[in-house]
Amino acid sequence: MVNGVWRLGFASRFFLATLLHSGMSFRRFQLTIKEIYFSGVLSLIIILVSGLFVGMVLGLQGYETLQKYGSESALGTLVALSLVRELGPVLAALLFASRAGSAITAEIGLMKATEQISAMEMMAVDPIARVVAPRFWAGVISMPLLAAMFSAIGVFGGYLVGVVLIGVDEGQFWSQMQAAVDFRQDVMNGVIKSCVFGVAITAIALFEGYDAPPTAEGVSHATTRTVVTSALAVLALDFILTAFMFRGL
Amino acid sequence: MERKTLDLWVGLFVVAGLAAVLVLAMKVGNLSTFNMSESYALQADFDNIGGLKARAPVKSAGVVVGRVTGITFDNASYRARVSMVVDKRYQFPKDTFAKILTAGLLGEQYIGLDPGGDEVNLKSGDKIAKTEPAMVLESLISKFMFDKAADGDTAKK
CATH class of the missing domain: 1.20.5 (Single alpha-helices involved in coiled-coils or other helix-helix interfaces)
Structure with missing residues (x-):
């Protein structure tokens, strides 16, 4: 219990230090770009493939239910709204946590275990500014882009199954979707959600790595904890954000 | 570099x-x-708004011309006050008729504007005087039942 509060306090101080020492990740943007490559670009395949399949499943399941009420023309609305509002940001965040978050934790945990972090401190290089902050900003930048791609390709998947495979009218599919999806209310709120998830996931992953005991076992535990904690954080934050964003509708 | x-x-x-x-x-x-670059605000009081929600479209002749921005209850007249914004490109006469319509049988509700014949157009902040409340299924059924009962009475006499 006391240990948990202690860790929380350290995590807050760590997060604050990351924000305060972010200057270098923008001044030497090459560092951040390298991390965007590792956490963003290399996550593309898993994000795009899962997005496509999620959209296709939504198309199939949505059609099954909607055709009972003779309103299969609303399929586009169903697919687009569920992806843009919820599934895009949340599933992309969960995939990002398990693909990139775990890698960040393991990398930093191993850096600590092999005393690279201490070596940097010896050379008067601030490890927070040099190692942690670029990874943080890379995650924060990558997450909304990945979530937007997830939603876009998901809508395409829904279109493939609904229009191309099943034969829902193409005009109705797009026009009903466009009538129902609002740019500011739905699309932008989805982007805001994924930004928040990006902050949460990378902050958790970085902290778990930095706080990991410098042993093989410690790093493996920290990696597991990253995935579990960030998944829970994403789902809980999603509830809170949804309650704020879509309340009066 | x-x-x-x-x-x-x-x-x-x-x-x-x-x-x-x-x-x-x-x-x-x-x-x-649909993006409204410039718009003007209108108001209308309804006896009953049914299931109308904020952000519902305002249509005239089936074309979306604006959006509902807010719905409040007016404590003085005990009616619902609906505020909406309408695109500047579309102008309506002063005696325009506002009704609450339903898209399809179970669809969402929207405001329909029927233009009147007045020479003067509605300005920003104006209130639409002539309104028709939303159709409520229960009152429609009860009206039908009373009509049927009244028909039966006259037939007997």
């Missing part, structure tokens, strides 16, 4: 992400179909 292949990949990644947002905005969302 020189260019690396890594930069190309990151650049492509960022472009693809922004393109996805653009697709969501243009193809999925309604940014391309």
Whole structure:
């Protein structure tokens, strides 16, 4: 219990230090770009493939239910709204946590275990500014882009199954979707959600790595904890954000 | 500092992400179909708004001309006050008729504007005087039943 509060306090101080020492990740943007490559670009395949399949499943399941009420023309609305509002940001965040978050934790945990972090401190290089902050900003930048791609390709998947495979009218599919999806209310709120998830996931992953005991076992535990904690954080934050964003509708 | 292949990949990644947002905005969302650059505000009091919600469309002749911005209860007249914004491009006469209509049998409710014949157009902040409340299924059924009962009475006499 006391240990948990202690860790929380350290995590807050760590997060604050990351924000305060972010200057270098923008001044030497090459560092951040390298991390965007590792956490963003290399996550593309898993994000795009899962997005496509999620959209296709939504198309199939949505059609099954909607055709009972003779309103299969609303399929586009169903697919687009569920992806843009919820599934895009949340599933992309969960995939990002398990693909990139775990890698960040393991990398930093191993850096600590092999005393690279201490070596940097010896050379008067601030490890927070040099190692942690670029990874943080890379995650924060990558997450909304990945979530937007997830939603876009998901809508395409829904279109493939609904229009191309099943034969829902193409005009109705797009026009009903466009009538129902609002740019500011739905699309932008989805982007805001994924930004928040990006902050949460990378902050958790970085902290778990930095706080990991410098042993093989410690790093493996920290990696597991990253995935579990960030998944829970994403789902809980999603509830809170949804309650704020879509309340009066 | 020189260019690396890594930069190309990151650049492509960022472009693809922004393109996805653009697709969501243009193809999925309604940014391309309906954006009000300039609009003016109108108000209308209804006896009953049924299931009308904020952000519901305002249509005239089936064309979306504006959006409902807010719904409040007016404590003086005990009626619902609906505020809406209408695109500047569309002007309506002063005696325009506002009704609450339903899209399809179970669809969402929207405001329909039927233009009148007045020479003067509605200005920003004006109130639409002539309104028709939403159709409530229960009152419609009870009206039908009373009519039927009344028909039976007259037939007996």
